Amino acid sequence: MTSKPDTLAPAGKTSGWRGSRDVWLDAAKQAIIDSGVDAVKIQPLANRLNIARTSFYWFFKDRGALLEALLDEWESKNTGAFVEACGAYAETISEAVLNLIVVFHDETLFESQLDFAVRGWAHQSDMVAARVHNADEARLSAIRAMFERFDFDKSEADVRSRTVYLTQIGYISMQLNESDAVRLERAPGYVKTFCGQSPSQSELARFYARLKYNPASQPR
Template structure:
């Protein structure tokens, strides 16, 4: 883990985002128990007092990380599920943008949050709520494209279970390998083969040559 010390002037207290970014790196690498104020302050080259300028306590910092996770991962996933699409295959490709673009969906943070939730009942409830929101967005996506209600839910469950299992197993698959296989995943999840045009559009926005 490397936390970049910021450039600063005398008396500078940093920013809330700076502390959250540093805590994020520690959470990803060492779990929630490793997120402590003094080590973060030392890594950033700031004082403990600077931390309390932005947060009331460690719990407030942890809450900010959770809020970032919900806004980014769940928020972007729902947005991709509701993006305009001419077919169910195109809609699934929209969702698959999340599995390729870390700016849309941070799989490392999602895994860290899930691991943390194993020992935190309150966070477990928020993870369950986030999963319910994600599943509903996927189900509604299938519904909009004429899928039967029960089948839509099963397919939504299959997609989310597959993705969580994928990053939990940390397979180390390259982006190129993932992109090459995604048209077949679309077919597996929808029962329909995507068109050449839909595949080409998906590949183009990720800079991938078929």
């Protein structure tokens, strides 16, 4: 009995000798971050991965399916991070805002470079632009609901949610190159600006611990 070439994976298999769906998707993500959506092409990705081009078709129907999966992952992860953070347990609005700010600083939760790349892609595609618009609305809605949970009226919650979100999108779109220490030292001021209430020392301590940051160890 003759076995299949090892460049092919059994039908329905999601990983194997010649890569996996996640391997192709991660390579596509890095390509769009590095060079834009035009760099997300099957043969260049195969070359990057040192995997036979034929492997691709075990995991995706075509390039369009790969791009759709890339958008789905961006939306699930980045928008999902906002929704989860805004709904997280908090005893005060300042603690709730700190929960959200954690997302801005933790690339395992929110990939800012991918967000920037997808926004660039949106300038080339009405479909992607619509997805970005919907994601922005979902994120704003989650932040607005967070403020309303702490008894801010709808109008004030709307303005404050936009202040929070547009500040972060400004950081992404301007590609500001600030150190984590600089941004984290500003966190208490941002919290007060965003919600009108300064965080307590215990809230700040928990916030810094989540990000593995020790203010006392920073040079003065």
